[in-house]
Amino acid sequence: MQLPDGISAKPAEVEAQLSRILASPDFHVTDRVSHFLSYVVNETVAGRAERLKAFSIALEVFGRGPSFDAQNDPVVRIEASRLRAALERYYLTAGTSDPIVISIPKGGYTPTFARRDVPVASLETPEAAKDPIEPPKGRPWRAAGALVLFLATIFLAGLIYWFQGGRNHPPEKATNAGPESPVIVVLPFSALDDDATTKLYAAGLTEEIIGQLARFRELTVYGRETSSKISAETDGNSLRTQLGVRFSVEGAVRTSGQKLRVTSRLVDLNTGAVLWSHAYDEDLHSRDMVEVEQDVARNVATTLAQPYGIIFRADEQRAGRQQQAPPDDIEAYGCTLRFYAYRLQLNPTSHGEVRNCLEEAIARYPDYATAWAMLAYVYLDEDRFGFNPQPNEEPAIQRALNTARKAVYIDPANVRASQALMTALYFDLQPTEAMRIGDRALELNPNYTELLGEFGSRLAMSGHWDRGVALMKQALDRNPGYAGFYNGVLALAAYMKGDIPQAVTLIQQANLPEFPLYHVVAAVIYAEAAMPDEAKVEREAFLRMRPRFFDDMDAELSKRGFTSVDRTRLIAGARKAGFPVLEKDTAVSPAINSPTDLSKP
Incomplete structure (x- = not known):
C-alpha cells in the first residue's frame, strides 16, 4: 500500500491502527458507525476502494435493500459525517501520537492513511479526555450522565424522523449542548x-x-x-x-x-x-x-453571521429589551452576547461579570462548547491583562488552556474553540503548536473574520509579518466594524517594516483608548514620526494604566510572542518615546520562538 509522500505501509499497520481506534474509549460512536469504519478500511486495504459508494455501503453496513435511494434516504451521508467528526476528535485526544492517521475525506467514502514519523504533542492527555474537567467549584453540575444519554437518544430519534419524512415539524432540541442559537x-x-x-x-x-x-x-x-x-x-x-x-x-x-x-x-x-x-x-x-x-x-x-454582524446585534438588542419571546435560556445565551460586548471594551468590570456568567452557563450546559471557548478567553485575560486575578486557584494561563481543550474535546469542528486553544497556546509560549491549531481552524472556516484577525495578529507578532498582515487585511475588508483592533495591529506592522507615515495613519484610525497596549504602540510610532506632543499624551495615558509594565519590558514582550529582533526594536522605540525602560532591557534575552516557515497563504 502506498501512502502520501512516498511513505509505504503494510496492510497490517493499517489494520493495527483500526483495532487501536475501535478499542479506544475515546472513540465515542455507535456500533454501526464502528462497522462503517471497519468496512471502508478493510475494503480499501483489500484493493476494493472503487466499490465504496453510497449504495454498496447502505446495503453492506446499514442493511438497506436493493431499492435504496440515496436522494431520499441520507443515512450514509449522515453516518459518514458522524464518523468524520469522531475520527477528528479521536486524533485530537487519545490518538495524538498514533503512527497512522485514518481519515474519510469529504466528497467520498474512501479512507486515506497518513503516517506520522514524529509524534505530535498531545492537545489533551488521555486522562483528561476520559475524565473531562469539572465546572469551577461552587457551581451546580446539573446534567447527570443518564439524563444526557436519554435526551441525546430522543434528539437522534428526532433527527432520523426529520430526514425520513417528518420535515413539517421542528427538529428536536439538544438540552445539554447549550441554549438555543439563532x-x-x-x-x-x-x-x-x-x-x-x-x-x-x-x-x-x-x-x-x-x-x-x-x-x-x-x-x-x-x-x-x-x-x-x-x-x-x-x-x-x-x-x-x-x-x-x-x-x-x-x-x-x-x-x-x-x-x-x-x-x-x-x-x-x-x-x-x-x-x-x-x-x-x-x-x-x-x-x-x-x-x-x-x-x-x-x-x-x-x-449577517460573524460575531459582530447583523444577526447577533439583533439578538443583543432583543436580549436588552426583552420585548420578544426569549430563547430557551435567555441568561445562558445572553452570556455569549455579553462576551461579544466585553471583547470590544476589555475592561475589568465587564470581565468579572462575563466570567461569572459563563461559569454559570457551563454549569447548566456542560457540553456547550462555545461557552467553554469564550471562558478560556476570559481566563486568559486574567493572565495577559491582569483582570480580576484569582490567586488562590490554578494559574490563569493553565485554566485557559484546560478550558480551551475542553471546548475542542466537546466539539472539534467548533472554530471558536480552536481559536481559543490557539490563543491560549500562544500565550503559554507554545507558538509552533499555536500556529498549527490556527491553520486547522482556518481550514474549518476561512470566512470567520474574528479568527482571521486573531490568527493574523499572532502570526505578525511572532515575526511572520507578511502573512499576518495579509490575514488582518482580509479581516478588515470583511468586518470593518472591528476596524480599531485591526488597524492597531496593522499600524504596529507598518512601524516594524519602517513605513512610519503609514503607521501614523493607521494608529490614528485605530483609536482604542480603553486598550492599554494601544497607547504604548501609539507613543512609539509618534516618537519615531517626530510628533513629541502626541507621543507624550499616549505615554502618560499608558503609564496611568500599566505603571509596572517597564519593570521588565523584555519579559512582557516575550510573553506576547515577539522575537528577539522585534523586541530589541520595540525596546529601543519605547526608550525613544520617553518610557522608563530599565538598562537591563537594552540587551534582550534570546528568542524562544524564532519564526518557522509560515509563508503559505
Missing part, C-alpha cells in the same frame, strides 16, 4: 425573469449561501432539503411556528445581457422587520459565474 432559513432565491440561466443562477446562489452560513457554528441553519420545499407564498408566521425559525434570508436574481443583479435581505420573523438589505451588481463578461456566486454568498454570510 435559527435561520435561506428561502429559495427568486429569478425575476423567465430566462433558464437566471433560474440556474438563483438556485446556485441559494445553495452557496446555505453552505457559507452553515460554517458559522453559533447558528442553526436549515439545509437544502428544508429550504427547497418552502414556497414563496409561505408566510413568516408559519416558518416561525412550524420550524422554529427566527430569521429568513431572502433574495432575487435578475440578468440583462451580461449584467447580473442580486438583491438580498434579512428578515426578523418575530417582527417582520427587514434588518438588512443589499444589492450586488456584477459583470459576467469579466468574472466567472461560480466565482461571482461564491463572492456574493461569502459577503452575505459574513455580514
Whole structure:
C-alpha cells in the first residue's frame, strides 16, 4: 500500500491502527458507525476502494435493500459525517501520537492513511479526555450522565424522523449542548425573469449561501432539503411556528445581457422587520459565474453571521429589551452576547461579570462548547491583562488552556474553540503548536473574520509579518466594524517594516483608548514620526494604566510572542518615546520562538 509522500505501509499497520481506534474509549460512536469504519478500511486495504459508494455501503453496513435511494434516504451521508467528526476528535485526544492517521475525506467514502514519523504533542492527555474537567467549584453540575444519554437518544430519534419524512415539524432540541442559537432559513432565491440561466443562477446562489452560513457554528441553519420545499407564498408566521425559525434570508436574481443583479435581505420573523438589505451588481463578461456566486454568498454570510454582524446585534438588542419571546435560556445565551460586548471594551468590570456568567452557563450546559471557548478567553485575560486575578486557584494561563481543550474535546469542528486553544497556546509560549491549531481552524472556516484577525495578529507578532498582515487585511475588508483592533495591529506592522507615515495613519484610525497596549504602540510610532506632543499624551495615558509594565519590558514582550529582533526594536522605540525602560532591557534575552516557515497563504 502506498501512502502520501512516498511513505509505504503494510496492510497490517493499517489494520493495527483500526483495532487501536475501535478499542479506544475515546472513540465515542455507535456500533454501526464502528462497522462503517471497519468496512471502508478493510475494503480499501483489500484493493476494493472503487466499490465504496453510497449504495454498496447502505446495503453492506446499514442493511438497506436493493431499492435504496440515496436522494431520499441520507443515512450514509449522515453516518459518514458522524464518523468524520469522531475520527477528528479521536486524533485530537487519545490518538495524538498514533503512527497512522485514518481519515474519510469529504466528497467520498474512501479512507486515506497518513503516517506520522514524529509524534505530535498531545492537545489533551488521555486522562483528561476520559475524565473531562469539572465546572469551577461552587457551581451546580446539573446534567447527570443518564439524563444526557436519554435526551441525546430522543434528539437522534428526532433527527432520523426529520430526514425520513417528518420535515413539517421542528427538529428536536439538544438540552445539554447549550441554549438555543439563532435559527435561520435561506428561502429559495427568486429569478425575476423567465430566462433558464437566471433560474440556474438563483438556485446556485441559494445553495452557496446555505453552505457559507452553515460554517458559522453559533447558528442553526436549515439545509437544502428544508429550504427547497418552502414556497414563496409561505408566510413568516408559519416558518416561525412550524420550524422554529427566527430569521429568513431572502433574495432575487435578475440578468440583462451580461449584467447580473442580486438583491438580498434579512428578515426578523418575530417582527417582520427587514434588518438588512443589499444589492450586488456584477459583470459576467469579466468574472466567472461560480466565482461571482461564491463572492456574493461569502459577503452575505459574513455580514449577517460573524460575531459582530447583523444577526447577533439583533439578538443583543432583543436580549436588552426583552420585548420578544426569549430563547430557551435567555441568561445562558445572553452570556455569549455579553462576551461579544466585553471583547470590544476589555475592561475589568465587564470581565468579572462575563466570567461569572459563563461559569454559570457551563454549569447548566456542560457540553456547550462555545461557552467553554469564550471562558478560556476570559481566563486568559486574567493572565495577559491582569483582570480580576484569582490567586488562590490554578494559574490563569493553565485554566485557559484546560478550558480551551475542553471546548475542542466537546466539539472539534467548533472554530471558536480552536481559536481559543490557539490563543491560549500562544500565550503559554507554545507558538509552533499555536500556529498549527490556527491553520486547522482556518481550514474549518476561512470566512470567520474574528479568527482571521486573531490568527493574523499572532502570526505578525511572532515575526511572520507578511502573512499576518495579509490575514488582518482580509479581516478588515470583511468586518470593518472591528476596524480599531485591526488597524492597531496593522499600524504596529507598518512601524516594524519602517513605513512610519503609514503607521501614523493607521494608529490614528485605530483609536482604542480603553486598550492599554494601544497607547504604548501609539507613543512609539509618534516618537519615531517626530510628533513629541502626541507621543507624550499616549505615554502618560499608558503609564496611568500599566505603571509596572517597564519593570521588565523584555519579559512582557516575550510573553506576547515577539522575537528577539522585534523586541530589541520595540525596546529601543519605547526608550525613544520617553518610557522608563530599565538598562537591563537594552540587551534582550534570546528568542524562544524564532519564526518557522509560515509563508503559505
